[in-house]
Amino acid sequence: MSHDFRFVTGLNKLRLNSKCLYCGVKLDDENRSVEHIIPLAVFKWSGRDSEDPYFDLINKAGYNVFWSCKRCNSLKGNSVPTKHEINHLRLDDVSMKHIRYVYSRYKVDIDSYLALKSRVLHGQDDKCACCGRKLIAGVDDYSLRRIDDKSVRKVWNACVVCENCNDSFKYMRRRVLDVTVVSSNG
Ligand SMILES: [Zn+2]
Ligand SMILES: [Zn+2]
Numbered sequence: 001m002s003h004d005f006r007f008v009t010g011l012n013k014l015r016l017n018s019k020c021l022y023c024g025v026k027l028d029d030e031n032r033s034v035e036h037i038i039p040l041a042v043f044k045w046s047g048r049d050s051e052d053p054y055f056d057l058i059n060k061a062g063y064n065v066f067w068s069c070k071r072c073n074s075l076k077g078n079s080v081p082t083k084h085e086i087n088h089l090r091l092d093d094v095s096m097k098h099i100r101y102v103y104s105r106y107k108v109d110i111d112s113y114l115a116l117k118s119r120v121l122h123g124q125d126d127k128c129a130c131c132g133r134k135l136i137a138g139v140d141d142y143s144l145r146r147i148d149d150k151s152v153r154k155v156w157n158a159c160v161v162c163e164n165c166n167d168s169f170k171y172m173r174r175r176v177l178d179v180t181v182v183s184s185n186g
Pocket of ligand 2: 128129130131132133161162163164165166
């Protein structure tokens with residue numbers, strides 16, 4: 001697989017992009033935030049952030065990073081867009097080509113990230129590891145987190161929390177241990 005990385009124009013392109021990627025609202029310094037279309041979590045849980053030579057290029061130089069408004073960014077959380085959703089982003093042709101490339105290059109990692117998330121949720125009896133709320137896959141948003149933030153990203157150190165608890169995770173993290181989390185080698 002080859003790809004022409006010369007198209008990357010870096011942060012200048014980001015500055016020129018003055019509308020939210022998702023809702024199209026005009027952006028200013030108040031509501032602007034950096035958005036990774038494929039969440040960084042996908043790269044981190046697959047180990048790509050340290051092992052993949054293209055990680056920096058893709059996530060810092062413009063292939064996977066754009067501007068969005070803060071509201072859309074926080075609504076999206078760590079959810080992974082489907083191919084259909086990617087095809088409907090407000091992007092120019094070159095950017096669209098780039099993000100489609102990122103999606104296909106990391107499809108295996110995206111799929112295993114999503115599989116891990118649902119496996120961990122299932123191991124928690126489909127409940128948030130913090131508040132115990134029942135989570136319905138495909139309906140509720142939830143995030144994969146490390147139980148121990150200082151340890152590695154492996155299934156035995158993984159839990160899922162609802163988006164509400166994810167926001168305040170640092171304050172509620174001691175409650176993570178209240179639920180049974182999946183235990184397995186991996
Ligand atoms: Zn928006
Ligand atoms: Zn919760």
